[in-house]
Amino acid sequence: MFVLSVVVLVAALVVSLIPFATDGSAGPTSAFRAQQELDAVAFELGGSPGARYSGTLTTTGAGGPPRKVEFTDLTVASTKNAEGDITYDTSTAQYRQIGNYRYLKGPAQLWTDLFDGAPILRQLDLKVTENRWTNLRYSGLPDLGYLLSPALLAGRIGNAERIRAPSAGPELPAPNQGLPDARFWPTSDPEITAIDDDTIRVGTLATTFDPQTKQVTHIEGEFASSGTQVDIDADVTLLGADDLTAMFTDERSLLPDLTSVPAPAVPLASDAVTARGVGACTPASCPFLITATGTLDAEVAEDMRGVTGHVNYGLTTTFTVDDAAPGAVGGTCTRVVSAPFGGRTQTTCAATRLPAGTRVVRPNTAIEYLPFIDTTEADLASYLDSQEQSSELPITMERTGAKKGDAARYNDQVVGFPSSYVVRQGDYLFDGVGPEGNLIVSFAPGYAEHVTAGRFDPAWPGTALLTEQLTKQVAAAGDRDVTYVAAEPATAAALRALVVAEGIAPGKVGVFATPLTAD
CATH class of the missing domain: 2.50.20 (outer membrane lipoprotein receptor (LolB), chain A)
Known part of the structure; x- marks a missing residue:
């Protein structure tokens, strides 16, 4: 958001x-x-x-x-x-x-x-x-x-x-x-x-x-x-x-300690650790290949896309041999491994000293783990610099008319303001401002019906108005970037096409699709 x-x-x-x-x-x-x-x-x-x-x-x-x-x-x-x-x-x-x-x-x-x-x-x-x-x-x-x-x-x-x-x-x-x-x-x-x-x-x-x-x-x-x-x-x-000033100075002093930190609540996939037999089993050794992955739970995988990190595992494997109680036969194998987010690592564990005539060996792996989120000190420093600079940017707020229905709710969702509050930059009224000083324009549901083949329909009067607005927004923004946030993916795609067609410098106008949610 x-x-x-x-x-x-x-x-x-x-x-x-x-x-x-x-x-x-x-x-x-x-x-x-x-x-x-x-x-x-x-x-x-x-x-x-x-x-x-x-x-x-x-x-x-x-x-x-x-x-x-x-x-x-x-x-x-x-x-x-x-x-x-x-x-x-x-x-x-x-x-x-x-x-x-x-x-x-x-x-x-x-x-x-x-x-x-x-x-x-x-x-x-x-x-x-x-x-x-x-x-x-x-x-x-x-x-x-x-x-x-x-x-x-x-x-x-x-x-x-x-x-x-x-x-x-x-x-x-x-x-x-x-x-x-x-x-x-x-x-x-x-x-x-x-x-x-x-x-x-x-x-x-x-x-x-x-x-x-x-x-x-x-x-x-x-x-x-x-x-x-x-x-x-x-x-x-x-x-x-x-x-x-003191807060930003203190945060800057902490950056070396924040490059690799535990993130206990990052959820892993339920099958992040698996084991399967490899090779022949003998009384001396029955080997298993254990795969530990950095696969994240599907509910957060998209949100975590681009986030760098790893998972540290402590694995303790015992074995169930035929009808014996788990762990009674076959020994214990312990391993400490690490897997990057989205990657995997493998290790082997073997049941040993098996009775003659053993028929079935099953591994039982107890897992202890902790995810970490990794970044570089340089990236954190750059981000902190942008935050401190943004905290000093002057912006003018004004009251204006209110949007209706979903448009008002989406405006609130995207920028955190009632739709009757706007931010004036130069000669243009923007919906809000982001953490790095980027000026935000929200696009509520309703534009997608005017999109044809990935572009706004040239016969729709709104297309000319959106084109005119884009030019005015870029001019008013000056050194700041403009961020478009659209409720419909088709609208976001058409806005990207419009930005390219108008020859706007790459990176000057960012376009994102975020659906309207109930609040």
């Missing part, structure tokens, strides 16, 4: 975009005044390079147990970088996050608690994780950098569209008129309540702020994120760029 992570300079053109009451009064309704106030607060939060949090955050996914994390003075940048100590269950550990990479250093018991009695615990070699940096991928521990990124959290506290979609009035003339992502002037009151002069509630999420500075001081309540329910109760202190 792409997310916002930038310093935001707020130029909130809110007043001119808020519809006034239709009951004959001279001003906006109380709900729209609350929206106006909340926009100022949200944009102040989103405009902060970082924030410091003290409190709790609990996530509850479909069918999974609640995951509650406590933290004090946890520093989080809008780039999703984070630093601080957290407590999960009974264990306290150091938490570090470099953009999409999350790390933990603490007692092995914390990992035991995360697996919550899962059968796989019998095979994982968790003692290796004791007070060692580990990768949190697939762990279920809340992604604190993503959930507490000030820029993303700004979108969540101001997202009244999730509570009730606004009634749509006239379609706005730019930039998406006539397209599935068209925006419309709202004509109904937002579901927002001003509890006091310093607290505004959207749904169950209450935001407390300083009425003078508009800086958030506390957030409490619930919101949904990527199919997960999030419950937050935290004090908030906004931070400037200088306040983040």
Whole structure:
């Protein structure tokens, strides 16, 4: 998922975009005044390079147990970088996050608690994780950098569209008129309540702020994120760029320790280790070939494509010989091997000292394993540099009209903002900004029906508009890259063809297909 992570300079053109009451009064309704106030607060939060949090955050996914994390003075940048100590269950550990990479250093018991009695615990070699940096991928521990990124959290506290979609009035003339992502002037009151002069509630999420500075001081309540329910109760202190220098310096000092780290929650295929007989069996020796692979579970294989890593195995093989009890005859064979992700390694084990007349020998291999995710210090340093540079980029947020239906939901999914929030860069309104400062445009369901033979139908008026938009986006982006995220694979293919046809420099506009999901 792409997310916002930038310093935001707020130029909130809110007043001119808020519809006034239709009951004959001279001003906006109380709900729209609350929206106006909340926009100022949200944009102040989103405009902060970082924030410091003290409190709790609990996530509850479909069918999974609640995951509650406590933290004090946890520093989080809008780039999703984070630093601080957290407590999960009974264990306290150091938490570090470099953009999409999350790390933990603490007692092995914390990992035991995360697996919550899962059968796989019998095979994982968790003692290796004791007070060692580990990768949190697939762990279920809340992604604190993503959930507490000030820029993303700004979108969540101001997202009244999730509570009730606004009634749509006239379609706005730019930039998406006539397209599935068209925006419309709202004509109904937002579901927002001003509890006091310093607290505004959207749904169950209450935001407390300083009425003078508009800086958030506390957030409490619930919101949904990527199919997960999030419950937050935290004090908030906004931070400037200088306040983040120590965090980036500390993360840079850790890079040598992060090049090969255990990733206990990366799941393996059920048949990652197999054994078969090779050669003839004699009373002296009955050999078996054991194959240990780095094959990942099918559910994560696509997501892990391009990720480098390996699996360390400790293999203990005993044998069942005829009707004897397992392990009673044939001896014991132990091996320590390693297999790269997607690769394999092989070793042999032999049953020995078999009774004369032995008919059947079956191997029984007990597995202890631990996956590792590998990268280079140079790659991590380059990524961290881009994160730090992105944290200093000025971006202007504005309020505009809202998209409808799936278009609004997809906009929220892709950039983490309500569709009525946009990012102005030059003369163009983008849907959002990614971790490296890339400007994001989302393409909701509905474009694919206008694709013929891998290209947008030239007879469709939208084709000319998309072509014009592409030119304007590239010009407005300047040194930044543009990222297209499309809900339909056919749309993504047609967008790639359009980028090539218009002669855009390779890499300037990236195109990705990500389906619309329920939230």
